[in-house]
Amino acid sequence: MKTPPNPYLVLGSAIVLPGSGQVWNGEPLRGLIFLFFIFLLGGFTLITAGPEISFVGRYAGGFFVWAMAIFDAYKRARIRTEITAHKARTT
Numbered sequence: 001m002k003t004p005p006n007p008y009l010v011l012g013s014a015i016v017l018p019g020s021g022q023v024w025n026g027e028p029l030r031g032l033i034f035l036f037f038i039f040l041l042g043g044f045t046l047i048t049a050g051p052e053i054s055f056v057g058r059y060a061g062g063f064f065v066w067a068m069a070i071f072d073a074y075k076r077a078r079i080r081t082e083i084t085a086h087k088a089r090t091t
Contacts, residue, residue: 004080007016008069014073021073034069038062
């Protein structure tokens with residue numbers, strides 16, 4: 001059985017590059033879905049935001065999905081690590 005990646009490395013990867021944490025967890029389609037929604041919602045908030053809104057405000061939808069992707073990648077890596085550790089202890 002292959003050992004899962006370190007959750008902290010997955011977390012760092014997800015912070016640096018959106019969707020890479022999911023790819024490292026072995027779920028590349030999930031990473032692509034997150035990337036799609038980052039661009040979709042980032043573009044939507046860019047179109048709907050006024051010109052006086054800050055950079056972060058104009059892309060708030062994309063940043064929100066990116067934050068959720070970071071949390072998702074870490075959580076799933078942590079769960080996989082704990083499941084593997086539990087199986088090793090019980091066998």
